[in-house]
Amino acid sequence: MKTTALNITEKEFLLSGNRTCPGCSLSLAYRHILKALDGKAIVTVPASCLTVLHGMYPVTSVLVPCVNTPFASTGASAAGLVAGLKAVGRKDLTVLAIAGDGGTHDIGIQALSGAAERQTDFLYICYDNEGYMNTGNQRSSSTPPGALSGTTPVVGKVQPQKDITAIMEAHELPYVATASACHPLDLYEKVKKARGINGTRFMHVFVPCPPGWRFDFSDTVKIGRLAVETGWVVLYEVEDGEFRLTDASESMARKGGKLRPLVEYLSPQERFRNLSGEQIEKMQARVEKRWHKFMERAGFKAK
Numbered sequence: 001m002k003t004t005a006l007n008i009t010e011k012e013f014l015l016s017g018n019r020t021c022p023g024c025s026l027s028l029a030y031r032h033i034l035k036a037l038d039g040k041a042i043v044t045v046p047a048s049c050l051t052v053l054h055g056m057y058p059v060t061s062v063l064v065p066c067v068n069t070p071f072a073s074t075g076a077s078a079a080g081l082v083a084g085l086k087a088v089g090r091k092d093l094t095v096l097a098i099a100g101d102g103g104t105h106d107i108g109i110q111a112l113s114g115a116a117e118r119q120t121d122f123l124y125i126c127y128d129n130e131g132y133m134n135t136g137n138q139r140s141s142s143t144p145p146g147a148l149s150g151t152t153p154v155v156g157k158v159q160p161q162k163d164i165t166a167i168m169e170a171h172e173l174p175y176v177a178t179a180s181a182c183h184p185l186d187l188y189e190k191v192k193k194a195r196g197i198n199g200t201r202f203m204h205v206f207v208p209c210p211p212g213w214r215f216d217f218s219d220t221v222k223i224g225r226l227a228v229e230t231g232w233v234v235l236y237e238v239e240d241g242e243f244r245l246t247d248a249s250e251s252m253a254r255k256g257g258k259l260r261p262l263v264e265y266l267s268p269q270e271r272f273r274n275l276s277g278e279q280i281e282k283m284q285a286r287v288e289k290r291w292h293k294f295m296e297r298a299g300f301k302a303k
């Protein structure tokens, strides 16, 4: 049965009153991730906004056990948990490694790649707020070109974004998917599916961040939806090598693949305020090219 807002489990594993900022979509994503795992998980997480959300001992807002791991070691720490659970014969728990883009694309990539290559049986989720947000918005390799950040304060970032999902797909994993906090049912379904698969599963979850991207905190879901409708974010999954678009991306492709103008996504965000018309045109062209490639891969023709 398809999950809807009416039949999704009412069980909560993320309690209200956590320490994230108002309008934080990481909180929204994490709530649905833990629901999809039915709370039957051990989490390992490096320093990030998520450690702040978890809270400081003896206080916590999360009803699952959690290991706070050093920045570079999330993949290695997950491998240790998997070995420990195997040694004590526990088969009922999912090991969830979850880290930000700084902790994944940059600092944790070596341990993640190693664990994936060894086919460690765990789920890795990168939540991507496109910067080192917990320490005040320094640029990461996932910060988009043109975006202002604490370390690119004048002209914005110059280099392109690293495509971590493509890198992880190249490890020939049994399950790789993208998702967005602002499409929570799609996220929920994907985590649920990933939970039932053996081996390394990787998910990239887009999480709009109001203070870092400088938009009004009441607009989080609007920004997340615009990201998909403009093609900035594409929702898909690759299961045993088979690619398919999902949720809103799939419906858009079915209707011929028309995108909303990218400027509708960029302009409400102060971090993009210095973009020139020429830069926006280039970004629009890049987004369209990428979207058409995804459509073609899923067997759709652009009209």
Ligand SMILES: Cc1ncc(C[n+]2csc(CCOP(=O)(O)OP(=O)(O)O)c2C)c(N)n1
Binding pocket: 047, 048, 049, 050, 071, 072, 099, 100, 101, 102, 103, 104, 129, 131, 132, 133, 134, 135, 140
């Ligand atoms: C080895 C190490 N270097 C730096 C830090 C400081 N630090 C803590 S959280 C953080 C930012 C993490 O960014 P990201 O992984 O993108 O997660 P986010 O904060 O955006 O949730 C940094 C740099 C640290 N804790 N350990």
Ligand code: SF4
Binding pocket: 019, 020, 021, 022, 023, 024, 025, 026, 027, 049, 129, 133, 134, 208, 209, 210, 211, 212
């Ligand atoms: S900085 Fe961004 S990701 Fe971090 S808690 Fe605040 S809104 Fe959430």
